[in-house]
Amino acid sequence: MKNTVATLAVVTLGAAVALTGCSGPAGSSSTASSGPVNLTFWHGYTEADGKVLDKIVQDFNASQSGVKITTTTKTWAVIGDTLLPALSAKQGPDIVALPAENLPVYAAKGAFAKLDDFYSSATTKSASLNPNAVDMEKVNGSYYGVPTGFVPLxxxxxxxxxxxxxxxxxxxxxxxxxxxxxxxxxxxxxxxxxxxxxxxxxxxxxxxxxxxxxxxxxxxxxxxxxxxxxxxxxxxxxxxxxxxxxxxxxxxxxxxxxxxxxxxxxxxxxxxxxxxxxxxxxxxxxxxxxxxxxxxxxxxxxxxxxAIGISAAVTTQAGAAKKAAAEKFFDYLFSKDVATQWSLGSGWPPLRTDIPSSAVSSNPVVASLTDIAGTAKPLLPGVxxxxxxxxxxxxxxxxxxxxxxxxxxxxxxxxxxxxxxxx
Structure with a gap:
């Protein structure tokens, strides 16, 4: 947790590489009908939280046969240095987690797909996501990410x-x-x-x-x-x-x-x-x-x-089929049991407002943060x-x-x- 958030004060954006043509050719995101949709996922959760996230991804892969996600752990600084060049070379990830304050920068460069359809779905609307955490995912009126961490100072x-x-x-x-x-x-x-x-x-x-x-x-x-x-x-x-x-x-x-x-x-x-x-x-x-x-x-x-926040975005190189597969994973991540598991294991308070501090009382730090999470506001969302x-x-x-x-x-x-x- 310490390394996860201690670097958030430094905004490392990497080279200003143009993303024109970042999306693959039509149909490039589809896979053979006989196999799953394969997704790559970069994240910077480098300590115990990373192991918990990787386990959640493994459980998701085992829970269904239509989507398979492979995670790669990098530091937040390395993600900042390499994301744009990788996407320009069409070798970037399909999903990427990054400090929330960096989300609008990459969205403005055309790196991320809009997720308005995800937030308008009945499943997401019923997930009771913290509205302040969701606010940090909006840029110029559209959503470009989902919260994976949101914690008040x-x-x-x-x-x-x-x-x-x-x-x-x-x-x-x-x-x-x-x-x-x-x-x-x-x-x-x-x-x-x-x-x-x-x-x-x-x-x-x-x-x-x-x-x-x-x-x-x-x-x-x-x-x-x-x-x-x-x-x-x-x-x-x-x-x-x-x-x-x-x-x-x-x-x-x-x-x-x-x-x-x-x-x-x-x-x-x-x-x-x-x-x-x-x-x-x-x-x-x-x-x-x-x-x-x-x-x-x-x-x-x-x-x-x-609030300190971490967002996960779907890159524009992913294409429609992979974007839909990523949204399926986000639904899984925000399901009540998995959201509780992620909170307890990562040290972040629950992203769902219907998970009380009593549900995470086995981690006293998380329980304390859950009780004060309602005071948290995203810092300069969408700027x-x-x-x-x-x-x-x-x-x-x-x-x-x-x-x-x-x-x-x-x-x-x-x-x-x-x-x-x-x-």
């Missing part, structure tokens, strides 16, 4: 440090969160540099760049509204000002943290809390930290969290220039937590974001 916390500070319950609001973080910040020699921080809050290059989007959501803010940048909204200025003060004046977190440094600070026991992804549970276990997982506390306008937009926001948050003016920095970022949206 959350807060992992060190229970022993909480107990030592006399804190018995996890905070539920920003003000409570900052107040507890101050209690958990320890500067033993009063030199201005705490030996222990209440919170590891990365100000740039964080997981999926979703930490700051999550905080903006909590105050009613956003990054874009359709094709318009709202990065410099009053709500976002208030949010960045609030958290910059908590870091620079109250010193609840070091400045200059990226996502990797934030992970290290928590795993070393030098930070009591961290906003991050579910892989931190295994990191905490490796470092013998007694941890809890909680939703990001609510801001003035409510609770919200950006092909999301990486450029997030870099602009990154620059503003990093400089603000180093003492810069939040309003001016967000205004500059908003101008850059608007240019990115304009293409």
């Amino acid at each position: 959350s807060v992992i916390y060190n229970k022993a440090l909480f107990a030592k500070a006399g804190i018995s319950t996890f905070p539920t609001t920003w003000d409570e969160w900052v107040a507890d973080a101050k209690k958990l910040t320890v500067d033993q020699n009063n030199d201005g540099t705490p030996e222990q921080y209440g919170l590891a809050l990365p100000d740039h290059a964080t997981v999926g760049n979703g930490v700051w989007a999550s905080l903006f959501y909590g105050n009613g803010g956003a990054l874009v509204d359709g094709t318009k940048s709202v990065v410099d909204s009053d709500a976002n200025v208030q949010t960045l000002t609030y958290w910059a003060k908590a870091v620079t004046q109250d010193k609840i977190s070091p400045t200059g943290l990226d996502g990797v440094a934030s992970d290290k600070l928590f795993s070393s026991g030098k930070a009591a809390m961290e906003v991050g992804g579910p892989w931190m549970a295994s990191v905490a276990t490796e470092n013998k930290i007694d941890y809890g997982i909680a939703g990001i506390p609510a801001g003035p306008k409510g609770q919200g969290a950006s 092909a220039t999301s990486s450029d937009i997030l870099k602009s926001v990154d620059e503003a948050t990093q400089k603000a937590l180093a003492g810069g003016d939040p309003a001016g920095l967000l205004k500059t970022a908003s101008t850059a974001v608007q240019q990115s949206l304009a293409g």
Whole structure:
């Protein structure tokens, strides 16, 4: 799980290879009537989750005789580097899983087939798929993928440090969160540099760049509204000002943290809390930290969290017969028993809203994430220039937590974001 999502902050798209003629000639996707439709499936689930997915594919193959899927495991970066060249050479996969923020980029290049028919089918409509997860599959009004992972960012916390500070319950609001973080910040020699921080809050290059989007959501803010940048909204200025003060004046977190440094600070026991992804549970276990997982506390306008997502798409080289076969597999993957199996084995909360946390209670991390999954929102769904937009926001948050003016920095970022949206 750790390697699966830790690379999501890097958008690696490979060479900009034209996909004209990517689809094979008429009839090229069909197979002999005496045999199954053979599909190739690339994915980047490289740890235990990959073994679970491969087992699900094997079970699907054994459950029927019309479709046979062969999986190939690559890292997400390798998929990004090789997908377009492989498709241009007509040697790419029929199905590919990839970080959800990359989906609109490839869809815009003509790499993926539309899946509107899949979502309009009675089987899919009855599957109770998380609507926010489904939203991240839409580009320019059409669907180009299906979710295979959708998990909200959350807060992992060190229970022993909480107990030592006399804190018995996890905070539920920003003000409570900052107040507890101050209690958990320890500067033993009063030199201005705490030996222990209440919170590891990365100000740039964080997981999926979703930490700051999550905080903006909590105050009613956003990054874009359709094709318009709202990065410099009053709500976002208030949010960045609030958290910059908590870091620079109250010193609840070091400045200059990226996502990797934030992970290290928590795993070393030098930070009591961290906003991050579910892989931190295994990191905490490796470092013998007694941890809890909680939703990001609510801001003035409510609770919200950006989600990390993985999508699976059917490539345009597949053709009609293979596309239909792939959709048959997606139906299998989203069936209730298989969706539960995938959730328990992969560490992602269930993609179906009718699978309660009690059904996955044998995996406490998954159960905790299931309870807070309703707060999750996809980050910049359908926006092909999301990486450029997030870099602009990154620059503003990093400089603000180093003492810069939040309003001016967000205004500059908003101008850059608007240019990115304009293409």
